[in-house]
Amino acid sequence: METVWPRLEPLLPEVQRPARYIGGEDGSRPARLTPEKVAWLLCYPDSYEIGLPNQGLQILFEILNERPDAVAERAYAPWVDLEALMRRDGMGLFSVDNHRPASAFDILGFNLASELVYTNVLNIIDLAGAPVRSAQRKDGDLFVCAGGHCAFNPEPLADFVDFFALGDGEEVVGEITEVVAEHKGAPRQETLQALAGVAGVYVPSLYEVFYEGGALAAVRPRFGGLPEVVEKRTVASLADWPYPRRQIVPLTEVVHDRLNVEVFRGCTRGCRFCQAGMITRPVRERPAEQVRTMISDGLRQTGYDEVALTSLSTADYSGIEALLADVVEAPDNPSGCPAVSVSLPSLRVDAFTVGLADQIKQARRTGLTFAPEAGTWRLRQVINKLITEQDLYSAVESAYSQGWRRVKLYFLIGLPTETDEDVLGIAELARNCLAVGERHVRGAEVTVSVGGCVPKPQTPFQWFGQDTVAELERKVGLLRGGLRGHRRVKLKWHDPRASLIEGLLSRGDRRLSSVIEDVWRAGGTFQEWSEHFDESLWQKAMARQGLSMDWYVHRHRTRDETLPWAHISAGLHEDFLWADWEDALAASGLEDCRWIPCYDCGACTGYGIEHIVASNVAPAGGSQGTGQDLEATGRSPVLLLPRPA
């Protein structure tokens, strides 16, 4: 077996945290590589600590290795110290599973979870020994593919990636494997043409971009037979995909180091800034029984004593209290560990109740973060986060009264129609939350964390001009003023310059490929790490390419403008998004469609699928925040499991 281990091993004593390169994790058992199989190298384009827990890649890793015609191994971005030694020694990218060189694989597949990793993508393609631009790749070179949330505007990476896979990957990876297997030895161009025929696959080199003046005019297929608009893939039911069956347990510390069980995918709360909520519709809850099985099997196999129930808004899982009670009270747990700790990332204020607080506390107290997102009711209607001030105070009260000493509140600044009054509203909410806390615990604390709003493609805010760095800094200043003298409220904020570059890449077009390449060639990797982020590299590259930051980031778009991702669809109708944007400007909320008849955003109707909820018990907070009047135990007007045939 071809392995770079003998060359890698002598380098490891010289680098930081060498354990991230040794592989051998529990749960990582790739299938045997034989010549007729399609070999995938699945890559998270960031460090091992960030990349390993990624559930999307772990799911695909297992599904591919279960197939008779495929094998998958994993790679991560080597940290800068190892990269320097690898380049010195002429060593390329390798898989951590068997330390095979990238050249042993057919497909290098990236998960794109953040725009700031784009320069790492180029660096990794280069380390893998392939030309960074797809046009320069030849027969026998790797195919570079990418999926994940950022693929919903693929254009900034269009010149580097051979094909994108849009939406849920569970089914499409198999179809891609079959096409690549059939075309082994065929000319590259033929394989790409065939891949473009797979639903959900976008091959950018087969689409031509037209400009008019400085603006984008159209993106059109070069040949007949290609779809004008490439639609995402959606798995109809998570019940058919109980993955990962064997979560990979790292030997060294990583983020989210715990058992992760996805309880549902999709979200219909309709927060207008939230790209994840828009592009992953509809809601598909996993059956409660399957969740219980995945938790008990997972804990037994991994040895973890903590489980996170993951989704975009876990307190919305129907029947969440009953599920939590089962996890907390009956851990299938021969070792005598006192309790399994449960964490619920993405808690909604309106669904967090005393009952939930009590359940979580029984195990072990984990951090609690609530995300009201905006400081005033008016602005929360603009962004469609319909929680009232009272919702927030009751949630916070639940937490403090159950013994939590600190809660974290997350807000966005730079939202559409935002005034200084809205910004100062954040300080007021924080002060009031602290007052609630002080009634219950000594030394109560509130941490306020603010990030700049980055308008995302495929959301109603895709037409909105992002705040400038100076404006975001001014608003942070306002907030600091509003919190002066309140030592028990801690304020943290995200670097506005990083938001600027995220904004540039989020809504960029194909011309940005030269900018990304420039920044990469100037050494700008690991840009999502504050110690490596360098705004000046981006400003210089924009200037060199004659492109305007203001035009890409801060300009409001009009409805008649062709957006760079107009030929990519997450199922949402353009007229739904525009109407929702107009509602936003009118500060008018839109109800959660799980509990009312469909208003045809397109995500269900377009693909002939429906919401799936696991029980007819509405979420913990009842219908609070949906703008509706449903009882917490009311029957929900949606499809219940098991699904009719």
Place this chain on the structure above:
Amino acid sequence: MLSLRIRWTKQGRIRFTSHRDVARIWERGVRKAGLPVVYSQGFVPRQRLSFGLALAVGQESEAEYLDIQTNLPPVQESAIHNAELRHRLSNALPEGMEVVAAAALEPGEPSLQELVSSCTWEIDLGEDSRQAWQEDIGRLLGAVELPIVRERKGKRREDDVRPAIIGIRMADAQRGCQRVCRLIVELAVKPRALRPNEFLALTHAPISATRLVRRTHQWIKRNGKKYEPLAMVSDVSEGFAQHHSAVPLARKEVCA
């Protein structure tokens, strides 16, 4: 309540994990093996595991130790089969970590940290010149004192480490299919441990990060005699080893 002392090895790729990583691997391993471990009371309950001396990242060991407090009944009543226990724990650990011995601890047995007074290390020298190493050995063993400057809690101070060098010798060894020259040194861990890298800094060829360093023994002094906290035993078939005894190690050398 029954406390167990475990002797385990750390060899191959797993040597690049840190002491902290290893602690987490053990916590998960103990749960996976279903050992009824005692948990601390309090805000964040933790397993009552007590590790011996830390091993630096990149070093191998044939002699790592761990004490585990369990809820098992006293040893006379415990129906735990020693070989089965070793097997069960080894299976719950990653490749390269293997439990080679386990024994019940007598009540009141001091902790590993208190007991161990020195360690034996093997340092593979590769192609280095024999002559220069022989000279180093003579010079170091013949020295009256060997002052080095170390930092502790931000303060620099000079320590004489000559007393910490208990023995040095050279041996021929086989590493994989290569013949290598190997240094075998015994270094004290009290009052303050002399680390293999600090020792190497005293020689003609100070530090080479790529040199393989392996701990082969930890030693306890009792009544003028040297014992291991737990001997490496290869064929205990049942019952618990109750006595410490130093058994020479048979090392597997596999040549491809």
